[in-house]
Amino acid sequence: MNGHTARQCSSWILLSLFAINLALTAGCTGKTATTRYAASNLGSSCYAKALPTVGEGGLAWGSTLSMARKKSLDNCIRYSGRSGGTPDTCQVVLSECRN
Structure with a gap:
């Protein structure tokens, strides 16, 4: 019973880490594109x-x-x-x- 619970726990931890990693990556990509676009038009009037x-x-x-x-x-x-x-x-x- 303990081996079965440990496997379930480790799979939940792996899924949670994957979800956090995906969320952080998605958040960073959107910010980079916005910053790059805004910076390119700062001096162009x-x-x-x-x-x-x-x-x-x-x-x-x-x-x-x-x-x-x-x-x-x-x-x-x-x-x-x-x-x-x-x-x-x-x-x-x-x-x-x-x-």
Whole structure:
């Protein structure tokens, strides 16, 4: 009877440790992604969006308006070429800075 109880106890301990480990791992992964996303936009106050006539466009952030416009245009050329669009027709359609 004692051997049977000891095996039940050890299986419960192993399951509990596994559950705690899983909960801690899940909690840490969510916090890392949020922190990384927030840190990437701290210094970027301007954004721009560029679109081609056909295909996917590009949205980009930058510390200055001209940098955001350049990055957006570069992204538009890259993504429209990949999506079968027309990279030569990319134009910045929206650009502004947050306060």
